[in-house]
Amino acid sequence: MISRAKRLDRIPPYLFGEIAAAKRKAVAEGKDLIDLGIGDPDRPTPPDIIEELNRAAHDPITHRYDESPAGDPIFLEAVADWYRKRFEVDLEPNSEVLLLIGSKEGLAHTAWTFIDPGDISLVPDPAYTVYKVGTWLAGGEIYPLPLKKENGFLPVLDEVPPEVANKAKLLWLNYPNNPTGAVASQAFFQRAVEFAHRYNLLIVSDLAYSECAYDGYRPPSILQTEGAKEVAIELHSLSKMFNMTGWRIAMAVGNGEALSHLNKLKSNVDSKQFSAISRAAAYAIRHGDNSETIELYRHRRNILVAGLQSLGWPVEPPKATFYVWTPTPSGESSIAFAKRLLERAGVLVIPGIGYGDYGEGYVRMSLTVPGDQNGERLNEAVKRLEATVPYR
Numbered sequence: 001m002i003s004r005a006k007r008l009d010r011i012p013p014y015l016f017g018e019i020a021a022a023k024r025k026a027v028a029e030g031k032d033l034i035d036l037g038i039g040d041p042d043r044p045t046p047p048d049i050i051e052e053l054n055r056a057a058h059d060p061i062t063h064r065y066d067e068s069p070a071g072d073p074i075f076l077e078a079v080a081d082w083y084r085k086r087f088e089v090d091l092e093p094n095s096e097v098l099l100l101i102g103s104k105e106g107l108a109h110t111a112w113t114f115i116d117p118g119d120i121s122l123v124p125d126p127a128y129t130v131y132k133v134g135t136w137l138a139g140g141e142i143y144p145l146p147l148k149k150e151n152g153f154l155p156v157l158d159e160v161p162p163e164v165a166n167k168a169k170l171l172w173l174n175y176p177n178n179p180t181g182a183v184a185s186q187a188f189f190q191r192a193v194e195f196a197h198r199y200n201l202l203i204v205s206d207l208a209y210s211e212c213a214y215d216g217y218r219p220p221s222i223l224q225t226e227g228a229k230e231v232a233i234e235l236h237s238l239s240k241m242f243n244m245t246g247w248r249i250a251m252a253v254g255n256g257e258a259l260s261h262l263n264k265l266k267s268n269v270d271s272k273q274f275s276a277i278s279r280a281a282a283y284a285i286r287h288g289d290n291s292e293t294i295e296l297y298r299h300r301r302n303i304l305v306a307g308l309q310s311l312g313w314p315v316e317p318p319k320a321t322f323y324v325w326t327p328t329p330s331g332e333s334s335i336a337f338a339k340r341l342l343e344r345a346g347v348l349v350i351p352g353i354g355y356g357d358y359g360e361g362y363v364r365m366s367l368t369v370p371g372d373q374n375g376e377r378l379n380e381a382v383k384r385l386e387a388t389v390p391y392r
């Protein structure tokens with residue numbers, strides 16, 4: 001028998017076995033599934049970005065290792081210019097920007113960079129699972145920060161016991177939020193920055209969804225907060241911004257000392273990204289326009305939310321992200337409800353328990369719907385739910 005490292009035992013079992021089995025069965029029976037499960041842009045990357053990749057890939061200089069200290073300077077400078085334009089935040093491209101191979105990679109390696117065995121991470125619950133699993137893989141412990149509706153799905157930092165906060169190394173935040181769709185104000189970021197100063201910990205702000213926002217809303221960066229750069233790094237990604245999930249390109253910005261630690265770890269485990277991708281990403285950041293996709297998400301959001309509301313579901317339209325976070329009927333578990341939606345209506349959603357204990361009582365519906373052109377699959381989903389799944 002080949003024995004594996006014990007740290008892998010800390011990765012929790014796959015929770016969606018029942019849902020995955022129900023999905024396989026529905027597909028095998030030839031059922032027409034409406035997939036609101038996966039959060040992955042269904043529209044292609046805008047064509048001018050692909051053309052830029054093509055151009056860069058023909059330049060042999062991009063075929064070799066990227067030996068720059070923190071990523072292709074063309075990319076780092078584009079990121080710094082964008083932060084100045086978009087958020088009025090000044091970044092020194094050589095020390096305050098770091099190229100990542102997708103923000104998932106950056107988040108996982110951030111845990112490895114700052115967490116020693118026994119250290120504590122303050123992790124929102126529900127949340128994107130990498131914050132928690134990354135901490136566990138590094139041997140650390142998590143202290144969950146419940147995200148509750150009555151608090152706007154923001155953590156109440158004053159409820160963290162001081163003895164826990166004193167031991168904590170990292171505070172993970174993600175606004176606009178996956179899976180709740182919640183957004184944070186600058187006043188909240190101010191409180192978080194004060195908390196980080198008080199307890200001498202590093203904030204890791206995951207801003208992956210800042211450009212998926214609707215109706216004129218512009219999500220802030222934590223780095224706009226006074227004193228933030230002393231205690232925070234922020235991770236951002238081209239994945240959701242320009243429909244580039246498969247390209248694997250992202251950035252970490254903010255506190256230069258923290259980034260140099262992350263870079264020390266990374267430079268020993270990866271060799272950055274294909275420079276042609278870094279260059280096309282720089283082009284995207286400077287010139288890309290993904291407004292048509294955002295308008296499509298907005299249109300789908302309006303169809304889904306209005307449709308569910310007309311059926312008596314207590315849902316609210318998210319201001320940002322492409323997720324609709326939907327309460328289950330009272331007393332029904334998120335897995336049971338997701339299974340009912342799948343088996344009766346052929347509508348696939350993600351049970352909230354998969355994002356943490358405080359995700360129980362919710363399911364996540366994604367507006368990135370494979371096969372949908374202009375909202376017709378969402379209209380169809382609402383019609384099917386009306387016919388087959390009473391909300392009770």
Ligand SMILES: Cc1ncc(COP(=O)(O)O)c(C=O)c1O
Nearest residue numbers: 102103104128178208237239250
């Ligand atoms: C909150 C959040 N952060 C980070 C990521 C990872 O994005 P990527 O690794 O594609 O940059 C995701 C992906 O779904 C996410 O939802």
